[in-house]
Amino acid sequence: DAGVIQSPRHEVTEMGQEVTLRCKPISGHNSLFWYRQTMMRGLELLIYFNNNVPIDDSGMPEDRFSAKMPNASFSTLKIQPSEPRDSAVYFCASSYLLGGQSPLHFGNGTRLTVT
């Protein structure tokens, strides 16, 4: 079990640039979640998918944020254009089932810095 794999681990970009974060969930898991972690706001759920279909994107802060899951083994979170206030650690997590009872398995995160 390789765990949830996120890339890159660190991303530094300039304001206005497009940023793409990548995630490979655990094989066999059918639900995928994107979280953002900051000191001020803690862990925020941005969006989650079930069987590759977006279920709830109400946590996505603005239209500049978008997420896709083209297949069961890959998801992206894109920010276009990026702004300094987007600086945070972005986590991807997957779970075996969609439901509050299913524990989440987290990747090691992508630390995004927007200058």
Add this chain to the structure above:
Amino acid sequence: AQSVTQPDIHITVSEGASLELRCNYSYGATPYLFWYVQSPGQGLQLLLKYFSGDTLVQGIKGFEAEFKRSQSSFNLRKPSVHWSDAAEYFCAVGEGTGGFKTIFGAGTRLFVKA
């Protein structure tokens, strides 16, 4: 709306001392409850979970937690802390019927002194 409160932002304990981290939740039905741990530069790792049944649950690394419905609490405990336990700990509530989200508390950072 459901919420999770961890009243302690940080706690310092001596190595070998006992530990209790507090967690209170607000949820209309019986919640699914979790504790996760996050080491620096890492993602969150599940320590233990409670769904139903015995209100005292055992987890990994010698941790346990007790569900108290009357107090809406799910406190995490460890009888003897090791220096490697220094990390941030998150309490979380999973939505039940009709919901799919996991809501996290703000976290408690644990410092262990020699």
